[in-house]
Amino acid sequence: MKITQDIKYIGVNDHEVDLFEGQYVVPNGMSYNSYVIMDEKIAVMDTVDARFTHEWLDNLQNAIGDRTPDYLVVQHMEPDHSANILNFVKAYPKAKIISSTKAFAMMKNFFSTDFADRQVVVGEGDTVSLGKHNLVFVAAPMVHWPEVIVTYDSTDKVLFSADGFGKFGALDVNEEWACEARRYYFGIVGKYGMQVQNLLKKAAGLEINQICPLHGPVLSENLGYYLDLYKTWSSYQSESEGIVIAYTSVYGNTKRAVLQLAQKLKANGCPKVVVNDLARCDMAEAVEDAFHYNKIVLATTTYNADIFPFMREFINHLTERNFSNKTVAFIENGSWAPLAAKVMRGMLDKCNGITFADTSVRILSALSEESSAQLDALTAELCQEYLARQDETANKNDLSALNNIGYGLYVVTCNDGKKDNGLIVNTVSQVTSTPSRVAVTINKENYSHHIIKQTGIMNVNCLTTSAPFEVFEKFGFTSGRVVNKFEDCKPLRSDNGLIFLPRHINSFLSLKVEQYVDMDTHGMFICSVTEARVISNDETMTYGYYHAFVKPKPDQGKKGFVCKICGYVHEDSVLPEDFICPLCKHGAIDFEPLG
Numbered sequence: 001m002k003i004t005q006d007i008k009y010i011g012v013n014d015h016e017v018d019l020f021e022g023q024y025v026v027p028n029g030m031s032y033n034s035y036v037i038m039d040e041k042i043a044v045m046d047t048v049d050a051r052f053t054h055e056w057l058d059n060l061q062n063a064i065g066d067r068t069p070d071y072l073v074v075q076h077m078e079p080d081h082s083a084n085i086l087n088f089v090k091a092y093p094k095a096k097i098i099s100s101t102k103a104f105a106m107m108k109n110f111f112s113t114d115f116a117d118r119q120v121v122v123g124e125g126d127t128v129s130l131g132k133h134n135l136v137f138v139a140a141p142m143v144h145w146p147e148v149i150v151t152y153d154s155t156d157k158v159l160f161s162a163d164g165f166g167k168f169g170a171l172d173v174n175e176e177w178a179c180e181a182r183r184y185y186f187g188i189v190g191k192y193g194m195q196v197q198n199l200l201k202k203a204a205g206l207e208i209n210q211i212c213p214l215h216g217p218v219l220s221e222n223l224g225y226y227l228d229l230y231k232t233w234s235s236y237q238s239e240s241e242g243i244v245i246a247y248t249s250v251y252g253n254t255k256r257a258v259l260q261l262a263q264k265l266k267a268n269g270c271p272k273v274v275v276n277d278l279a280r281c282d283m284a285e286a287v288e289d290a291f292h293y294n295k296i297v298l299a300t301t302t303y304n305a306d307i308f309p310f311m312r313e314f315i316n317h318l319t320e321r322n323f324s325n326k327t328v329a330f331i332e333n334g335s336w337a338p339l340a341a342k343v344m345r346g347m348l349d350k351c352n353g354i355t356f357a358d359t360s361v362r363i364l365s366a367l368s369e370e371s372s373a374q375l376d377a378l379t380a381e382l383c384q385e386y387l388a389r390q391d392e393t394a395n396k397n398d399l400s401a402l403n404n405i406g407y408g409l410y411v412v413t414c415n416d417g418k419k420d421n422g423l424i425v426n427t428v429s430q431v432t433s434t435p436s437r438v439a440v441t442i443n444k445e446n447y448s449h450h451i452i453k454q455t456g457i458m459n460v461n462c463l464t465t466s467a468p469f470e471v472f473e474k475f476g477f478t479s480g481r482v483v484n485k486f487e488d489c490k491p492l493r494s495d496n497g498l499i500f501l502p503r504h505i506n507s508f509l510s511l512k513v514e515q516y517v518d519m520d521t522h523g524m525f526i527c528s529v530t531e532a533r534v535i536s537n538d539e540t541m542t543y544g545y546y547h548a549f550v551k552p553k554p555d556q557g558k559k560g561f562v563c564k565i566c567g568y569v570h571e572d573s574v575l576p577e578d579f580i581c582p583l584c585k586h587g588a589i590d591f592e593p594l595g
Helices: 050-064 086-089 101-110 177-205 222-234 253-267 282-294 307-319 340-348 367-383 384-387 399-404 447-455 469-476 543-550
Strands: 008-009 010-016 030-032 035-036 043-045 069-072 096-099 119-121 128-129 134-139 149-153 158-160 208-210 240-248 273-277 293-303 327-333 360-364 411-415 420-425 428-433 436-443 458-465 507-518 522-534 561-563 591-593
Touching: 008 010, 010 282, 030 043, 030 149, 030 436, 050 101, 069 086, 086 101, 086 119, 096 101, 101 119, 119 240, 134 177, 158 428, 177 222, 240 253, 240 282, 240 307, 253 273, 253 360, 253 367, 273 282, 282 307, 293 307, 293 340, 307 340, 327 340, 327 367, 360 367, 360 561, 367 507, 384 522, 399 436, 399 507, 399 522, 399 561, 420 436, 420 447, 420 469, 436 447, 436 507, 447 458, 447 522, 458 522
Parallel strands: 043 069, 069 096, 096 119, 158 208, 240 273, 240 293, 293 327, 327 360
Antiparallel strands: 008 035, 010 030, 035 043, 128 134, 134 149, 149 158, 411 420, 411 458, 428 436, 436 522, 458 507, 507 522, 561 591
């Protein structure tokens, strides 16, 4: 299989494996990928599992013909990729081995030799020329072993990504990429989100046409889709809206409660309900679901003054993978001294960004009138935002939405007649209560200011502390005149026809402009409220919270000035008085020295 004119695939498919790494069910097998770059010098990218030695060497020989390899590049030392290093050396005794210092140390553990006479040690930024092709090496420690390097072919613009962007499943099976890639990522790489983020930052500086992982298909189209998924997964943000119910049940009573809750959630607008019986399902699938969706209900029995073993195992899987940024609710069952909710909450207390539901359901052996009422209350709490988004069930005159206005950060949405637009503002205030009047101040340079002056309407979306930095990048650092900020968004619309955000808000206000005040560089729109919805009770994103916890911290090793608004770094000893931030368009007054 040709990847490019000079790069060929020489990997193998494995349909004999039942459990990958001894624990992950792989009904569609696995691929062990290897590649060869044909140039003045020939480089082989990694080997394959020990059970496929001859098939792999045959593939290599068929690809290179009468020539011999000059290099074997070892990016990762797990045996499913490195097992045939010694066999390669025996077959091609003149070839050199390119790898990291840590990898050569591991080779000695695996093969009783570190191949000292043929080592080419590489690290961050090192290069090796094959002739026309130039290989650039990027350190990727703990993605997901400490020795890992990835390789960038700057000629064909191909990234050899080691285990990154891999998936379960052999290449001769046609299946959706995301599902098995997600299960693979959270099962194997999930603990190392920060290290993956660091690698993604390095990759952002490369022009990449194709990604060649060590498992799964070569990615050559719509690379932004795969990169965005990895960005979401590695930052522990939820990929989709929905509620996972993970449960164990001894005699069926907890299961009956779970099935009732699932029906109630669906009936009250939950977009996706996933139910996992932890004693019977694939545990890796359940873990994948827990990270995929934004809410989870854990339901189990008290067992030996603790919780049922399958639930304890499941929560351990979550916490060791840095489970974060979720809403969590509990259902506990016990005949005489229920403790399950307390134990489960204790196990999750150290997780970051967890919001625990106010309602817990306590079952004393079997559902009663009281515990059934608790199920109804939990449904109402978990579905509040879903009901508020739907026109049929929303309270569109909930003026308590005004209570969420503070010195916070908001997305103002509008429409120019052709497309939707939005921008970040931090100057929204209630000016009168009878009648309700809200003032919104917007910089005149922003395209939204121009639109709202023409149309006289806008929506103010009150952001919550769950909003990731990507929200501020999208709405704060680009112009809606040249960028469609809602290109990948499934729109939700209020009665005035404008978008309100589907995620990361606790309320929104639809406003009609009643008066305009010219404030030199800015314009103030004084508006009446035509619609007000409370979506959730989540905490509003304040300006201080954004700066403390959301905005990326500048690299302290750099010298220069950092924008206090968006974090852009101007690397120079002098900041001109008329300097304008290229990202958020704020002036020099909003910059401060680094360090």
